[in-house]
Amino acid sequence: GSVMSSTGVVAIFIPVVLRIARNARLAPGRLMMPLSFAALTSGMMSLIATAPNLVVNSEMTRRGLEGFRFFSFTPFGLGVLALGVGYMLLARRLLPGSENAAGGDGKPRLVEWIEEYGLAAHEHRLRVTAASGLCGRTLADLDLRASSGIHVIGIERAARFERRLLRPTAATVLKAGDTLLVDLVERAGDIDALAARHALERLPLSGHYFANRAQDIGMAELMIPATSRLIGLSPFEARFRTRYDLAIVGLKRGRKAHPGPLGHEKLALGDTLLVAGPWRAIRRVGQDRRDLVVLSLPAEEEDVVPAPSRAPHALLALAATVALMVTGAVPDVQAALIGCLIMGATGCLAMPHAYRAIHWQTLLLIVGMLPFSLALQRTGGIDLAATALLGIAGEAGPRLVLAALFAATALLGLFISNTATAVLMAPVALAVADALGASPHPFAMTVALAASTAFMTPVSSPVNTLVTGPGGYRFVDFVRVGAPFAVVVMAFCVMTVPLVFPLYP
Secondary structure, three states, X not given: OOOOOHHHHHHHHHHHHHHHHHHOOOOOHHHHHHHHHHHHHHOOOXXXXXXXXXXXXXXXXXXXOOOOOOOOOHXXXXXXXXXXXXXXXXXXXXXXXXXXXXXXXXXXXXXXHHHHOOHHHOEEEEEEOOOOOOOOOEHHHHOHHHHHOEEEEEEEEEOOOOEEEEOOOOOOEOOOOOEEEEEEOOOOOXXXXXXXXXXXXXXXXXXXXXXXXXXXXXXXXXXXXXXXXXXXXXXXXXXXHHHHOOEEEEEEEOOEEOOOOOOOOOOOOOOEEEEEEOHHHHHHHHHOOOOOEEEEOOHHHHHOOOOOOOHHHHHHHHHHHHHHHHHOOOOHHHHHHHHHHHHHHOOOOOHHHHHHHOOHHHHHHHHHHHHHHHHHHHOOXXXXXXXXXXXXXXXXOHHHHXXXXXHHHHHHOOOOOHHHHHHHHHHHHHHHHXXXXXXXXXXXXXXXXXXXXXXXXOOOOHHHHXXXXXXXXXXXXXXXXXXXXXXXXXXXXHHHHHHHOOOOO
């Protein structure tokens, strides 16, 4: 997390932590909040660990001050990490979820998902008989979604020595003996009436059906992250099947599975989707974590996932980027660009994936907030805020001013993103330092560290929002566990920042 986005770190580790919880017979809620706290703490480890650090550093260099070095944040990050480990050991009883302890048998199995998501209520298998009027007609001609309220997910067809599950297309011609795997997409869909009308034979559907055909069709649990463009759209509106080559067959919001058809259900942040489709499509989704995050894969996936990997090349690119930043051989921006070029040259990342990986929202947020911050400076708003802060704590000494600055930044971060908080509070910190005649570095560092102290609510950071669903957390859980730790971090920073960066030169 010290060299990449904390949100990306959490997206990568959520499936890992879920597997650990299952194997250790622990409730996910026991591990998900420590994961989010660790990811937020990683933002205090280096200059490039999180956007607020770069924002504060840029504000200092813009004013002609010496910026922070790559490892300037590391002493505080290591200290907060040690405090976090100790705090979690002492406060582990406050972590919720003991009633959800996993069974300890490793990855979930497809038969478990069938029951958990209640797929038997809207997923069905229908065999096309020789007397059926569907024989010889294409799916485009039939338009079963409009006429019967169903969606064909797959077509099981006899091959030379076995039956294979085919991906349906508009041009697919149905044959006698085909078995259709269908999903009810409309509440009005009547599977019995459909079977009788078209001379179809109903067949049972179980997890073993998918397990026996795991080479042809895969399933996975996906989660909607904060950066997803699917939020607020229904699967139909998002053209989910066309875009991802996957069908949504189940949905959970929090701990509860959605009971009915999902075609017109609006997707929300933190939703867990159960999808079915080709494994290659699931792998493509796993490569792009902007819109969807692969939460968990079934145990059957181990038999079909290919072994080749380009991980060594990716690690080489990461090591080269960090080495260039640490040594200062080139500016940080050029070092990051070189790392991206290495990733592309070695085939780790295709250009379409590279463009989709850019967090345009963060860039636009910074670009939009900087003029706002500049306007506050020119109109005297920053000086007014600094005067108010000094009026509250100025007479008590500079350390109390640091505490007030930390608290103000952390509280502001409850309502807006930590990046926007850093854009607004960095000029205030420098103005306070000027008013006290003190060094700007301890005040700027305090703002940067406080911006990463987003432990108190599930909406304080996308990191917390991501773990809320898998951990089964409520709002009060973050307040109960996160608020005391935020106070501990504030006390630590107020005591240690002046030791590393003296208040007065």
